Amino acid sequence: MQNNRDVVNGFVESVLNRGQFDATSEYFWEDVVEQAPFPGQAPGIEGLKDVVRGLRISFPDMHWTIDEQITEGEKVLSRFHWKGTHRGEFLGVPATNRPVSVWGMVIDRVEDGRIKETRIIMDTLGLMTQLGVLLPPPR
Template sequence: MKTLKLLTISVLLSVLLTNCKNEPSADDLRLETADKQLKANLKMYTSTWDEIINKRKIDLINDTNFDHNITLVSNPKNIVGIKEFKAYYQNYLTGFSHVTFTITDVFGQGDKIVKHWNFKGQHTGDFFGIPATGKEVNIDGVTLVKMKNGKIAQEQDFMDNLEFMQQLGMIPK
């Protein structure tokens, strides 16, 4: 009787193990692929902006890293296209020296990234038509990002512009 019970348990286990597949579902595979893409996007995004600002490699704003229709959501008008986007950020490299750009935190979901950053520098050159003041700036901000096919497709920056202008000496505190 004991042998029959062991045989029955053995057969049941064999049937269960044969029918039990260790293959991931389509949803599991989709999530794994999305997670890998997000990690790749985050790595590319942070290293690209570190190189552009801290190492002053403005030419990294190109069609390898950015969608050809890159859009900076801005007021009164969006900045669209690599050439215009590059010209906009050139103002930061022309206007400031001794720059330190730090990504404090970055995270995302799907094709969206949120970047919390800090920008420090000395205003030693023309910055969007504002002549050099020699003043130091230290400003925090957040950027909302959309990626497309592993490239940066859209950005929208948020920072305290009043504080920024006060630090530049353009507006009294």
């Protein structure tokens, strides 16, 4: 039996880093609830798969690293960063071929060995600045 941390880490390695989208159902319930959905994200596991596919198309070399994890009961908080190269359209921004490094945190609630609820907070403002959509503040 996997512990809750193993469930989260398995998803990061198999689905996010290796692009094995069919494995998503090993880690998430069909009716998973995304508490902070991506713009336009459909509900449930299919919405999650669409977001991950879109990220992999936009950043095909995307690689996620877990920097720190805290577990308490059925919840796992993961502080992460991911890196990739912007090679496809992302949120309406055409490919820039720029490298990016994005930090964030996600809180997953694991129920009976799969994630039932998730909430991701990612530095989208920093990402858009790295893509050249927003200008950094003057120094």
